[in-house]
Amino acid sequence: MKPVTLKEIADQLNISVTTVSKALKDYPDISKKTKALVKELAQTLNYKPNAFAVNLRTKESKTIGLIIPEIVHHFFSSVIKGIVAQAEKKGYLVIILQSNESYELEKKQIQLLLRQRVDGILISLANGTADYNHLNDVLAQDKPLVMFDKIAKLVKCSKVIIDDRKAAYEATQHLIDTGCKRIAHFRGALLPQNSIDRFLGYKKALLDNNMPYDPSLVYICQCGDQSFEEGKMNARQLLKDHKDVDGIFINTDMVAIGAITEFNEQGIKIPEDISIVGFSNWFMSSVISPSLSTIDQPGYEMGKAAFKQLYKEMQQLKNKGPIVYKEIVLETALIKRQSTK
Amino acid sequence: MKPVTLKEIADQLNISVTTVSKALKDYPDISKKTKALVKELAQTLNYKPNAFAVNLRTKESKTIGLIIPEIVHHFFSSVIKGIVAQAEKKGYLVIILQSNESYELEKKQIQLLLRQRVDGILISLANGTADYNHLNDVLAQDKPLVMFDKIAKLVKCSKVIIDDRKAAYEATQHLIDTGCKRIAHFRGALLPQNSIDRFLGYKKALLDNNMPYDPSLVYICQCGDQSFEEGKMNARQLLKDHKDVDGIFINTDMVAIGAITEFNEQGIKIPEDISIVGFSNWFMSSVISPSLSTIDQPGYEMGKAAFKQLYKEMQQLKNKGPIVYKEIVLETALIKRQSTK
């Protein structure tokens, strides 16, 4: 029951291991006759090259690492799907790790992947990630690294993102266009670039429309496991603090759905009393009542694009060429539904 | 920028590679002084053992494979999370693949994982999987294999499941207990064991309560990407076919939510006109209106249990002991909400 090796094939045919190896890889200096013999025997013996040995020789494993803050999340699982699908097309396998939004774990996991000598790393940063030494470690080893969605602008590597600021601006503008006069914002955690950008887009839209920016209208949520609850809580708090608010731009759909639920329970009418725009276009947002206006964020495409870029860089590395970093910005779209007029 | 090797450390200290290797692994035949020297230098040079070489020597990669029908799915992503978390604790990495409910892909992916020589495989079968040669290939290579959720009873390996039949029975009984007289069933695809079992549980509950089993009340859906739409369609069809139905037991929450949406749109009152019980306890089922009574299916725990069993078997294999197969049945629970009286 031992796995078949090149040596076994060689012995059976009374030729050398070298010849067997070359025959299987169609080297030009092996006769057609020998090739046919070797290939046939390899077939019948069900020979599979030992990946460990191949990896050691070629110094690559055809495996990449993926670090994600949270797997159980519609957007991220779509990204995973995109990455895995694209990777498989190119013959790559994907090792997946979850940082749980923890900086410490993220660091450890990067080290794990480096030790495993994956050919490249894809990462979406944890909320808690404040410094980037672990990421620079990756680059220092000349290992391709592509960040997506939650990125660090300061790290010199390729990035796949959306224009969060523009999308948030559009969302807010939509609230303004539909008649909202006093617009609140439920923002994400403080560190992530995208929650900063969404906040800035919101703010800029207000100012461009000559509406005052009022910091007390900005509520924070961590957007972790408890997003739904956070949405409810923020909504409850908002009703206490500011009865005059008539529109909210919310950092993610899950939080928005929490808020909608709270408003429904309290008898606040959406969109008559308060209009809401979410972010992500999670499937569920089209299903709840009222359905949620939101920004469509293409998760699957983001995964695909991220892997494609990583693949390019891995090729460039193999060809000893310089690695060319790129910043890829995917298109978003405003989806108008019942939660806005 | 070359990675540090044992040889480099050995050269710098003027000792042999053997000694360095042993020192790092605390072999008893190396003096404390040498160990200290070696470890210190390894530290400062930031030595990381070459995983490829280690794999080749030890014949294990500390990596397992995971094949799942669909990543973007609340239940499955919970399972993934459970597996990844548990694996990381034991120092294992997880390679993830998605079969897209396709038998052909599943076969290919098993081969991929075997070629990669993962230490073990976790799998939840695709709907289309009808024969099990590819699975037996795994077992024939003495490679631990654990199936979960969507299993094949005929394959001789460990399994982690719930008692689908019992859970479905409970769900149906609950409908009966709350006064339903004519109960339909939206079942899953024909092949998967769990959709068969849920159907059988439904049927048995009817018969045990002296209610007639009417095949025309059983609707099929594939429970793939289009679950929500299938739920709507089935609901629409049901309203045309059988106006007297007052309860439905539905194979999965997503389909159930589709059905609820359709009923809401058509002005059918839930639970007054029709009661509904779903399956999975997807997060969203507590949020929609009316909230959905359902069976809680512990995804995260299932992932944890599946990896734990695989880990046990991998240990048994290392200790040259026989592999002991186990069937682990996790508890489910009926969650009563607004969609039933």
Add this chain to the structure above:
DNA sequence: GTTCATTTCGAAATCGTTTTCGTTAATCAA
């Protein structure tokens, strides 16, 4: 028959670790 090119193959080094089995030198017992 000599020279040169071509075809076909293999020996051996290599990738970086692990592990077996010696070997040396020192220590101890008698």
Add this chain to the structure above:
DNA sequence: TTGATTAACGAAAACGATTTCGAAATGAAC
């Protein structure tokens, strides 16, 4: 002093595939 034991280290053989560099054998050309 001799023999036996122990402590500390290294040489070398794996693991299985890849690849470089020759070497032999054949054929062609003169």
